Amino acid sequence: MKRRHVTLLALAAMLLPGLSLAKDAKKPKEQKTMGEVVAVAGDRLELKTKKGIVAVLLTGKPRIGMGDAEVSPAALRKGAKVTVVGITQASGEIVAREIRLPAPAAQSASPQQPSQSEHSGHAH
Numbered sequence: 001m002k003r004r005h006v007t008l009l010a011l012a013a014m015l016l017p018g019l020s021l022a023k024d025a026k027k028p029k030e031q032k033t034m035g036e037v038v039a040v041a042g043d044r045l046e047l048k049t050k051k052g053i054v055a056v057l058l059t060g061k062p063r064i065g066m067g068d069a070e071v072s073p074a075a076l077r078k079g080a081k082v083t084v085v086g087i088t089q090a091s092g093e094i095v096a097r098e099i100r101l102p103a104p105a106a107q108s109a110s111p112q113q114p115s116q117s118e119h120s121g122h123a124h
Contacts, residue, residue, distance in 0.1 A: 030085055033084045035047040044057050062099050066102070068103075075101055
């Protein structure tokens with residue numbers, strides 16, 4: 001009887017680490033998804049990607065950044081190009097942890113000067 005208990009304990013000790021690894025293997029990984037915002041409504045937005053339209057959930061209050069600055073959710077407008085970092089659910093929806101917008105284009109330091117014509121403006 002003791003031998004059977006020892007055998008069962010040894011077997012259980014060998015299986016437990018394997019169960020732990022299997023549990024970790026099922027843990028969803030964060031992914032980056034790039035696309036264009038096609039709709040914004042409440043705590044979700046729809047993103048047009050190469051694979052089609054994807055729903056992005058904003059329920060976890062994701063960080064929204066533009067360049068190095070953090071911006072408000074109001075920056076998420078139709079037509080904006082974004083990169084979403086989050087976990088894709090079995091339903092295909094993405095639970096966003098972070099949304100990145102491209103940094104605004106730098107404007108030139110000096111305004112463009114109007115081109116000069118070949119004529120001086122005087123009648124000849």
